[in-house]
Amino acid sequence: MGTTSFRHLWLGQLLANSGDVFYIVGLMAIIHEQTGSAMYLAVVPFIITVAKFSSGFIAPLLLDQYRLKSLLVFSQLGKTLILFTMQLGTIFFSWNLIIIFFLVFCISFFDGWATPARNAMLPRLVQKEELVKANSFVSTLDQTVQLGGWASGGILVTLIGGNHVIWLTLCLFVLSTFYMQLLRDDAEQIVNKDSVLSKWESLKEGWRYIWKVPSIRSISFIYVLEYFASAVWIAAILYVYVDEILGKDQAWWGYINATFFLGLVIGGLFAVKFARVVDSHLPYVIIISSFGICIGTFTVGLNSSPIAALFLSALCGFLEQVKSISLQTSLQRAASIHQLPKIYAAQGALLSLVFAVSSVTFGFLTELYSVSFSFIVAALLLFSSGIYSTIKKKLLSS
CATH class of the missing domain: 1.20.1250.20 (MFS general substrate transporter like domains)
Structure with missing residues (x-):
């Protein structure tokens, strides 16, 4: 390294x-x-x-x-x-x-x-x-x-x-x-200087890999569920949560954000320290972290204790980081180095769109029902991700 x-x-x-x-x-x-x-x-x-x-x-x-x-x-x-x-x-x-x-x-x-x-x-x-x-x-x-x-x-x-x-x-x-x-990148890269592929075929190539390769399709679907659920942590939702559920001023929005990011950092350090353990159990790490984030998110939605909210935020951040690293590694191994650039490009566009739609969706749900309802919906999406990961366990280890 x-x-x-x-x-x-x-x-x-x-x-x-x-x-x-x-x-x-x-x-x-x-x-x-x-x-x-x-x-x-x-x-x-x-x-x-x-x-x-x-x-x-x-x-x-x-x-x-x-x-x-x-x-x-x-x-x-x-x-x-x-x-x-x-x-x-x-x-x-x-x-x-x-x-x-x-x-x-x-x-x-x-x-x-x-x-x-x-x-x-x-x-x-x-x-x-x-x-x-x-x-x-x-x-x-x-x-x-x-x-x-x-x-x-x-x-x-x-x-x-x-x-x-x-x-x-x-x-x-x-x-x-x-x-x-x-x-310095010594790996051979296929560069189509003569435009062998039409522009439309080139644009579709990454999407085609995502759709046709079972392991990549499974990983991408898990990402979609994760990104949709993650919009519950945006500022617009947390502002309401801090005000209506915790009954605190908006400084606590910053505290919750800080503990979430702290959890992400600790999760990354954990994965560095125990890289071999994570590497040898990638599917199980993805499954366990999916259900863990689901439980954490569900509990946040029903919790009214500010201190507990900070702890749960850090826990969700920790599990989210470990899961993200595991999914990233699984994807990099499921595709060749020549396929990865276009897969990442298509995936990035897809997830940006998913996050934008989910932000509006959770804002609407919070306005129409309650912020607790939004966290429960997010938890259900994460539960679905955990179930799906369990079903596709073999593909995640390929």
Whole structure:
């Protein structure tokens, strides 16, 4: 796991992910300062989701034409140049929200194919027996950035202002691009420079793998159930939960988020420490964690104790991370290194759409019935995931 290229990959992604968080924190601080509108703030994550879905949908066309390293470098370089353009615009022109939102879309669009390219490249850079440890390590870094990035970004905004935080992000993006350029991928990659496949066939290829390969189809269906259920943890639902069920102020929304991310980090560290055990029992880990998250989510919905809510949040985060790492490893072993890029691209587009629909669905259910009802529905989805995982146990170990 200690290859030079693997170190360059995780260092580059660590810098890029940190920059992504910092620039969003800085940008939202500036938008709030300029407009004072919550609606404009809500537009930012919506634009990011739409951009990543659009990017993931057309990613197969790029994967046909370019090597994974080239896509990672080009993606990060594109984000860097667009962010630099945004900053130059703020120097010479006044803030124009339409232009800013367009540039945010462009940055997220470039980011949309970076994640599938990274996930597909990872099995090329480590030994097969080290996949669980590598996935766990990278996932732990991702969650650590999420856990600490928003808090440290908020502190930086307070100390130096949103605009300077974006300049800091620009520096992180430049360093990330440098590390991506240092990557060395010796695995042979089929690149269709002569457009052997039609564009439509290329777009369908990843989806075809997901539909026709039983193990990949099973893993993807589990992901769909998981992502749909995970929308119960979005801010809109937790705000209501904290207010109506716990009877606390909104600071407790932050506490619950923090403990959930803390659980994710601990889950990643656990998977690193016990990588061999997890690796040798992947189907059982997926099944047990599915039912565990189901019980945790169901209990959260009926619980009115703030302390218990924090504990359950951390537990769900822990189990979610272990399960995610296990599913990731199962997918990487179920597909060849040539199939993975397009599978990840199709899966990323699918899950972005599922999460967007589920967010609206749970918001509607919470409004129509209650926040407890939403958690119970999420628990039923997770229970279905556990049952399905049990039925497809043999496919998950292939």
